[in-house]
Amino acid sequence: MFEDLIKVIKEKQKFVITTHINPDGDGLGSEIAFFHLLKNLGKEVSLINQDPPLVTYSFLDKKGNFCVYNRELHHQIFKSADVLLAIDLSSPDRLGAVEEELKNKHIYSVCFDHHPPDKKFADIHVVNENASSIGEMIYDLAKEMGLNVTKDIALGIYVSILTDTGSFKYTNTNSKTHVIAAELLKFGIEPYSIYKNIYENNSYQKILLMGKMLNTLQLDESNKLAWAVVTQKALQETEFDYNSEDKEGFIDILRSLNGIEVVLLFSEKEKDFIKVSLRSKGNIDVNQIAMKFGGGGHPFAAGVTLNNTKLEPTVQKILLETSNSIKAFTDSRKE
Ligand code: AMP
Ligand code: MN
Ligand code: MN
Secondary structure, eight states, X not given: OOHHHHHHHHHOOEEEEEEXXXXXXXXXXXXXXXXXXHHTTTOEEEEEESSOOOGGGXXXXXXXXXXXXXXXXXXXXXXXXXXXXXXXXXXXGGGXXXXXXXXXXXXXXXXXXXXXXXXXXXXXXXXXXXXSSHHHHHHHHHHHHTOOXXXXXXXXXXXXXXXXXXXXXXXXXXXXXXXXXXXXXXXXXXXXXXXXXXXXXXXXXXXXXXXXXXXXXXXXXXXXXXXEEEOHHHHHHHTOOTTTXXXXXXXXXXXXXXXXXXXXXXXXXXXXXXXXXXXXXSSSOHHHHHHHTTOEEETTEEEEEEESOXXXXXXXXXXXXXXXXXXXXXXXXXX
């Protein structure tokens, strides 16, 4: 599956790597792993994303290799690069401002992804829907190319797998995921130290906000759909900085509810700017629901971002669509 990409890696010299807006542990960990992998091959590599990494992931990048896209500073880098490697996204609009550089036809582009394919936007698409994470794909690529995995590479891949599998919990976890993790530990990375950095690093403000979010928890009458909201008011009262820490923990608490099929978290990030996270316990395809609202993701973990929208009507619209999907599934079981 990596044939075309391997040819590109061997032939080209200058690479820019980018990932989706609001990058997560998979995007950031994979970027760092790819960065070192290509550097070790003597390539020139830049990491340029629309958004800065969350403080949660600063331990990945002590040397400050992540750049926040600024057209004036970076356009020349994109123009003179040979390859743009876009990872962990299936649609170019997920690049935010960096999408403009992708449209620059001077640059050869590669999409390296594990989402169900959406649109073809790059010169080559290397996609493995069965991979738990981009990290898993990078590990496979390194093996196929016979490349040495170093501690830096192992750390990036491990963070990618750890975060996208919800610490080896979700349905994308299998024996291969564990075998790769076991292999990575041989390079001297320390699971507890990584765990502490990501999951035992919550600010007081974040825990307070979680409390407020939990106070909004609701269940529908079938007890199969649960949802909660993070309002602007709650953000202001707790003084939580939305852009500093990973927020997967919020929806993780909700999905622990027994008997439910789907959980939704509505976050009013800014006034009239709403982010919706959808998670399924394995029977409902929430990617299909997210796509109806212009979002996307994986069958069991998806997201939607809505601009110029009020919280309450958004909640009602998405709840209705989700209830309908759950009802269709329940009815199909009865037949
Ligand atoms: P999140 O709820 O943000 O953690 O996202 C869960 C999954 O959905 C990830 O695979 C994201 O890449 C994807 N996703 C989140 N938001 C969007 C969006 N607005 N459009 C497309 N995919 C998204
Ligand atoms: Mn991601
Ligand atoms: Mn991912």
